[in-house]
Amino acid sequence: MYAIKVELKLNNKERTKMAQHAGFARFVYNHGLYLMQQLDHKEYKGSSGKKINEIKKIFTGFTKKQPEFEWINKLSSRVYQNSFASLKNAFTRWHKGLGKSPQFKRQKDQRSFTVDSSNGKVVLDTGKRIKIPTLGTFMLKESLPCRYVTQTFTISETAGRWFVSFSVDAQKVPPLMHEVAEPVGVDLGVKCFATCSDGSKYVAPQPYQKAKTKLGKQQWRNRNKVLGNHRLGVKASNNAKKHYAKLAKIHAHVANIRKDFLHKTTTELAKKYALLHIEDLNTSGMIANHKLASAISDLGFYEFRRQLGYKQKHYGNQVMLVDRWYPSSKTCHNCANVQPMPLSERTYACYHCGHVVDRDLNAALNLASVPIGKLKPLEP
Numbered sequence: 001m002y003a004i005k006v007e008l009k010l011n012n013k014e015r016t017k018m019a020q021h022a023g024f025a026r027f028v029y030n031h032g033l034y035l036m037q038q039l040d041h042k043e044y045k046g047s048s049g050k051k052i053n054e055i056k057k058i059f060t061g062f063t064k065k066q067p068e069f070e071w072i073n074k075l076s077s078r079v080y081q082n083s084f085a086s087l088k089n090a091f092t093r094w095h096k097g098l099g100k101s102p103q104f105k106r107q108k109d110q111r112s113f114t115v116d117s118s119n120g121k122v123v124l125d126t127g128k129r130i131k132i133p134t135l136g137t138f139m140l141k142e143s144l145p146c147r148y149v150t151q152t153f154t155i156s157e158t159a160g161r162w163f164v165s166f167s168v169d170a171q172k173v174p175p176l177m178h179e180v181a182e183p184v185g186v187d188l189g190v191k192c193f194a195t196c197s198d199g200s201k202y203v204a205p206q207p208y209q210k211a212k213t214k215l216g217k218q219q220w221r222n223r224n225k226v227l228g229n230h231r232l233g234v235k236a237s238n239n240a241k242k243h244y245a246k247l248a249k250i251h252a253h254v255a256n257i258r259k260d261f262l263h264k265t266t267t268e269l270a271k272k273y274a275l276l277h278i279e280d281l282n283t284s285g286m287i288a289n290h291k292l293a294s295a296i297s298d299l300g301f302y303e304f305r306r307q308l309g310y311k312q313k314h315y316g317n318q319v320m321l322v323d324r325w326y327p328s329s330k331t332c333h334n335c336a337n338v339q340p341m342p343l344s345e346r347t348y349a350c351y352h353c354g355h356v357v358d359r360d361l362n363a364a365l366n367l368a369s370v371p372i373g374k375l376k377p378l379e380p
């Protein structure tokens with residue numbers, strides 16, 4: 001079993017619907033937790049699972065029928081079934097020592113809820129439409145690459161974007177035909193995000209520099225605003241709140257651009273190439289170079305690798321990691337001569353055989369033809 005998470009493309013009405021259901025899930029969870037805490041546990045013996053089942057019966061038979069809770073009946077009943085299940089799960093985990101005691105969900109916490117099909121598993125077709133049990137049919141940002149069989153759906157929101165995730169059986173995913181069957185090396189760089197040994201290139205958008213200028217301006221103009229200080233008893237002004245909300249929006253905007261780019265790139269690579277060789281990044285060595293480290297975390301190399309990792313199962317391709325000490329940049333792809341290559345050097349001009357080639361392409365070609373002993377599979 002593994003989980004698939006895809007972004008939903010919702011209109012305003014649908015967004016409101018999702019937000020209402022998330023609010024419903026939070027209400028049920030907190031209501032159930034509150035009643036659990038009110039129980040006199042000396043008087044009412046039994047496992048927390050049993051107690052929660054009792055609370056659920058009260059909720060179904062009484063609470064739901066009260067006039068002030070009429071709004072509940074307009075929403076999917078699978079939400080509260082799953083909210084109680086999640087509360088039960090939180091108690092079980094706590095009793096087993098796997099987590100802390102169940103906490104009330106706050107309004108600022110991530111909005112999410114779960115629904116399932118009460119009639120068993122459902123089939124999801126390929127394409128950009130997804131039918132979610134009890135909620136309806138919605139559009140997706142990216143098409144589902146193949147048919148899936150599943151039962152439970154979790155809908156969640158991150159920085160204004162809504163996602164649906166569901167788990168599927170790995171064996172059910174049909175193999176996909178790839179355009180390129182031979183190994184392809186992918187060199188990751190700061191100038192060009194990814195260079196493939198077949199010559200294709202993926203250049204990252206440059207949200208960071210642009211947004212950084214925008215951020216700097218915002219911060220300078222509002223340098224005197226303070227978002228309150230609890231200790232000093234200073235309350236946040238409305239203007240300060242507005243300013244910080246704006247800042248958060250710019251940050252989220254940058255993150256979204258990067259995320260879109262990474263998703264598109266990793267999907268394209270996984271679809272096109274049956275076998276990819278990528279560098280096993282040397283974290284400590286890169287972090288030592290401060291400038292490079294900042295560029296790398298901006299570009300999301302680790303996120304890139306993580307996505308390539310889990311997309312293997314979707315697309316049936318394989319990703320291999322190349323030993324981090326293999327000198328892919330310093331080796332001449334033509335004659336195997338090894339020479340120093342400072343980062344500023346954009347072209348590989350071989351001292352030995354005179355071969356001249358783009359630095360990133362040379363590295364990608366070396367990654368593609370790396371000896372098998374220097375490879376290990378990337379675990380999803």
Ligand SMILES: [Zn+2]
Nearest residue numbers: 332335350353
């Ligand atoms: Zn050479």
